[in-house]
Every structure is written in C-alpha cells, then in structure tokens.
Amino acid sequence: MEYIFEYEFEVRDYECDVQGIVNNANYQHYMEHARHRYIQTIGLDFMELTNAGVILVVAKAELQYKQPLKSNDKFVCRLNVKKEGIRYVFYEDIYRLSDNKLCTQGKFDIVSVINGRLKTSEIVDKALFGE
Amino acid sequence: MEYIFEYEFEVRDYECDVQGIVNNANYQHYMEHARHRYIQTIGLDFMELTNAGVILVVAKAELQYKQPLKSNDKFVCRLNVKKEGIRYVFYEDIYRLSDNKLCTQGKFDIVSVINGRLKTSEIVDKALFGE
C-alpha cells in the first residue's frame, strides 16, 4: 500500500497493561493522533474544525493486531486516505522501527457531522482530495 | 443476536474528549472489561490465565459507532461468543439504557498464546464451549 504520511511514536510504559504489551485500545489513540497530525499538513486542524461545528467522528474502526508493541519500542504509523461515499477512510499501519515489522493494521471510516447531520464537509473534501 | 451475558456501565467524564463524547478508543476498554467479567462467570479469570501462561490477546477488533455515548449516560454491554477456527470471537453490543438505543457494535477475535505460540487453550475451550 502506498502511504502519504507517517508519524513516529515511542511506547510509554503506562500504555502497557498487565500482559506487558500495549493495551489494544491504545492503538486507536496512536492512530487518532497520526490522523490529527496528518490533517494539519493539509491545512486542517481537528480542534478548529470541532469549534467550527464540523465534527469528525469515527463511524467504524477495524484493527488487526499482528505483533504486539512493548515497553521501549519505537514505531511509525504510516497512512493513506480514500473517499468512499460520504466516508473518509483512513488506512493506518504501524511498523516497529527496530525491524520494520508490521505490527498493526487499522482502517477507520471517518464521517463529518455538521449541525447534527451526517454530511460531507467541503473544507475537508477540498483539503483531503483537492475537490 | 442472542446474548449470553451483559454488564452495566456508566460513562465517566474523563472518558469523554473535546467533542464531549466518549473517545472512540474507550469503547474497547468497556468491551474488554465486559469480556473479563463474563469469563469469570464461567470459571476463568484473566489475571490467573495470564499468570498461568495462557495469554489471551486481541487479534482483530471491529467497532461500529452508531450513536455516541455522553457524560451521565448509563449503558449495558451485551455479548455472545463463538468459536471460529482457533479464534474465540466475541460479539459485543452497547445499548444506552435510557432508550435502549444500540450505540456501538463490536466484534473481537481473541486468540490464546501459550509459550509464545498461537494455540487454543483446553481450559478456555472447555469453559467457553463445554468442549
């Protein structure tokens, strides 16, 4: 898969649970942060959009956990985004930097809610896809 | 869908993010806790299994977010579990108690790792399915 953006992270110990690996829910946090950093590179800001009434929400999340991340691991989240109907679908893959191992694959269907209604945002469309 | 177990929760404000709704990652936390409470009713305990070297991990997570949960919402997580190959697949649905609205649907493929190898656990099989 082709990636258009990547962001580096390192595991923090508090993100690991009793099994000594990053808790499954935290990968959604990593991937969310990568999305937020990405949209900033194309002129959007999550907080500004939220304050302007363009609420970007996750409609669907799919994560495949192939290799667990552990304390001290440094990793990178690489992503791409496609439009599918009214959904902005983000494909986000996490690779461990030490051996470039693919650890986690995520797919997030994002929709924008404007004035309480499901509706694509021209601002977001334009920034993401130049439409 | 038929459910075999349910567990009640209430939203805590710190689980909500700047959008004023429960952050998408936290639903994985709710659903994980419901799974752990469920297996206790059939004689299993997550910590004990972990300490005995039977590491139950999430191989895949799929969540559909239909209605957001907010501050003060009370909700119930209802679940069922099927075996698919070596995977224990948990179907977990979150309903808001005030109006019984289906808010979130989750599907989690759980696998057991024993001595570092992907392998079904007899203890878990027996408890979950009477095999």
Next chain:
Amino acid sequence: MEYIFEYEFEVRDYECDVQGIVNNANYQHYMEHARHRYIQTIGLDFMELTNAGVILVVAKAELQYKQPLKSNDKFVCRLNVKKEGIRYVFYEDIYRLSDNKLCTQGKFDIVSVINGRLKTSEIVDKALFGE
C-alpha cells in the same frame, strides 16, 4: 475524618499496568468521577457547569498511595469538601471493600474559572456550603 459522600467502583484490568496494579494516574480518574457524582447529589452537574462557562479545574492534587489496588478489587471512594479561601478542597479516601483497608488518600484543590478569571462561583458555593 468525616465523610459526606461515597461512591463504589471496581478495578478494570486495563487500568492496571505492567506491575499488575492500578497505574498511579488512574486514581485521579477515580477520584474525579467520585467528585462529579457527588456534586450531582447537590444539584450541580460538571458538564452543565462547563457549558455555562463555570470551569472547575484542579489547581493542586496530592495523593498518598498506601496500598495498591489490583485486578478484581472492589473499592469505595469516600469524600468530604471544605472551603479554603477561593478553593474548594476535596478530601477523598479510597478503601478496598474486601478488608476496608485505606488504600489511597487524595486532596484536591478545585477552583472555578469564569470568563477566564479565577473566581468563586455563587452557584457552586451555594450548593456545596449553603452560602
């Protein structure tokens, strides 16, 4: 110490870290939730206050960790509140239910920020202390 309110909780496995005990930061979450539940009993709601521009923030937090909480522990947070100058000081103690052991003691100085300025709130004063 005399308590005016108490709220029960149970530990969730994802709140525990690699040491197998609840991560120190999570106690602040428990105690925050207890505060929010408490103020509801006296006619206040954290979200409503926030939306009305009365922002209650923690100015200072002190926690003494005496006994760690573990997976499966059920516990209760008992609290009292005093006014000290413009600060609402919450004293919150966590007791493990199984043996009533005092596990954690917290002291939180809460202040209200209205229109960006540190200022006591009449609504809050009245509800908390009948002033």
Next chain:
Amino acid sequence: MEYIFEYEFEVRDYECDVQGIVNNANYQHYMEHARHRYIQTIGLDFMELTNAGVILVVAKAELQYKQPLKSNDKFVCRLNVKKEGIRYVFYEDIYRLSDNKLCTQGKFDIVSVINGRLKTSEIVDKALFGE
C-alpha cells in the same frame, strides 16, 4: 531549581477532556514517562527492574496545575531527583515550549519494594546517586 534531565512531549487530542484541556490525571502519565526515560540514561530500565523484582512505586504524588496544556501544545518536562530517607523524590516541572511558561509542577516520592518489602535498592541508589 536545577534540572538534570529533560524530555519533550506534545499534547495528543485524546489526552484532552471536555474542557478542551489536558485532563489532570494525564500529567502524571507525562511525568512518569519522563522518569522512565531519565533512569535509562543512568543505566536503569523500568521493565527490567520490575522483572528483576525491584518494584518502583509512587508513594506520594503532588501536582500543582498553574497553566493548562491544550491541543497542539509542545512542552518539556524538566526534572531533578533527591534522596529523602528511603524515598527517591523526583521534582518534575512542565514548561510549555511556545513561551517557556511553567505549566505544572510535580513532586513524586518513589519507593522501591523488593520481595514485598519496602527497601531501598542498591542498584537504584548507585545509579541515581553514585552511592
């Protein structure tokens, strides 16, 4: 105060709550991560110590919240550590990078528990203080 180590962070949106600022509990997470990164520079590793039975726990935490951190803020945590009896006391201050504003001051009393008993660790003493 003199600092012996510093570590940079940036705020992640999911760390912010409904008030639009980083939730008070998350500062403990930042400061914990800074401590863990610090001890690595002097030859210690939190996970290794844990696995070797030297359990470092927080006995007391005091945080003063002076300025809230918001979405997009980059900040640095600067720290120093003193020995007070059997306690390793970490002083950790968070400064916002944009204007070098002191946002949060933390003081953490860390103790080591070895074989279930409160006991200073020679390994830790030596690494921290050269004793």
